[in-house]
Amino acid sequence: MVRRIIVGAHYGLRDWLVQRVSAVVMALYTLLFVVILIAAPPRHYGAWKALFAAQPMKLATFLFLVSLFLHAWIGLRDILMDYIQPTGLRLGLQVLVILALVAYAGWSLQILWSV
Amino acid sequence: MTRQRPKYLDLLKIRLPLPGLVSILHRISGFGLFLFLPLLLWLFHSSLASPDSYVHYRNAIANPLVKLVLIGLLWAFLHHLCAGLRFLALDMHYGTDLPTARNSSRAVLIVSILLTIVLGVLVW
Numbered sequence: 001m002v003r004r005i006i007v008g009a010h011y012g013l014r015d016w017l018v019q020r021v022s023a024v025v026m027a028l029y030t031l032l033f034v035v036i037l038i039a040a041p042p043r044h045y046g047a048w049k050a051l052f053a054a055q056p057m058k059l060a061t062f063l064f065l066v067s068l069f070l071h072a073w074i075g076l077r078d079i080l081m082d083y084i085q086p087t088g089l090r091l092g093l094q095v096l097v098i099l100a101l102v103a104y105a106g107w108s109l110q111i112l113w114s115v
Numbered sequence: 116m117t118r119q120r121p122k123y124l125d126l127l128k129i130r131l132p133l134p135g136l137v138s139i140l141h142r143i144s145g146f147g148l149f150l151f152l153p154l155l156l157w158l159f160h161s162s163l164a165s166p167d168s169y170v171h172y173r174n175a176i177a178n179p180l181v182k183l184v185l186i187g188l189l190w191a192f193l194h195h196l197c198a199g200l201r202f203l204a205l206d207m208h209y210g211t212d213l214p215t216a217r218n219s220s221r222a223v224l225i226v227s228i229l230l231t232i233v234l235g236v237l238v239w
Contacts, residue, residue: 020206023199030196045169052163075145096139104152111160 019074022067029064031078050115065108133220140224141198144191151188186235191238 042048051057076097084090131139161172168196175181201219204210 020203023203027196027200047164048169049163072149074144075142075147079142079146100152104156107156108161111156111163115163 015074017072022071025067026064026071029060029067032060043044049115050113058112058115062112066105069105073101075098095113132217133224134216137198137201137223140194141202144195144198147191148195151184154184155188165224172213182239186231186238189234190227190231193230194223197223197227 036042036051038045042051052061077094080090080093080097084093158172161168161175163169173237176185201210201214204219205216210216
C-alpha cells in the first residue's frame with residue numbers, strides 16, 4: 001500500500017484553526033471589555049486613557065486586534081475565492097487586503113503604544 | 116433516483132432556510148466590518164491620542180449619520196459574534212439536528228437584533 005497525501009498545500013486545516021482560535025480570543029476580549037464597561041465605565045478622557053495606559057490592557061487589546069486582522073484575512077480570502085473568478089483580479093485584491101491589514105496592524109501599534 | 120428540484124440562481128428567488136440566512140448574514144456582516152475598519156481605527160485613535168482629539172471623537176460620534184453607521188456596525192458585530200458562537204458549537208457537534216439548528220438560527224437572528232435595538236437606544 002502506498003501512503004501518500006493527495007491534497008494540496010494543507011493550509012486549509014491551519015486556516016480553519018486560526019479562524020476559530022482568533023474568534024475565541026476576540027470573544028474573550030469582548031467579554032472582558034463589557035465587564036470593564038459595566039464595572040467601571042470610563043466616562044471622560046482621563047479614565048479612558050488610563051484604561052489603555054496599563055500594559056496588560058495594551059497587550060490584551062493588541063492580541064484582540066492581531067486576531068481580528070488574521071480573522072479578517074481568512075474571511076476575505078474565502079469571499080474573494082468564492083466570488084472573484086479571474087485569477088489576476090483575485091490575486092490583486094488579495095494583495096490589497098493583506099497590505100491594508102498589515103498597515104492596520106502598524107496603526108494599531110502606534111495607537112496603543114503612544115498612550 | 117432522481118427528483119425534479121427547482122434549480123435557479125436568481126438571488127431574488129432563492130428562499131434560504133433559517134440556517135442559510137444566518138450563514139450568508141455572517142459573511143455579509145464580516146465583510147461590512149472589514150470595510151469599516153479604517154473608520155473604527157480612526158475613531159479609536161482620536162479617542163486616545165490627546166484631550167483635543169478626544170473632543171473631535173466625541174463630536175464625530177455625536178453626528179447622527181455616524182451614529183447610524185456605528186449602530187449598523189454594532190448589529191454586524193453582534194450578528195457575527197452570535198452566529199460565530201453558534202458555528203463553534205456546531206463544530207463541536209452541539210445542536211446539529213435540524214430542529215435545534217433551526218431554533219438556534221432563529222435565536223441568533225433575534226438576539227442580535229434585540230441587543231442592537233436596546234444598545235442603539237441607549238447610545239442615541
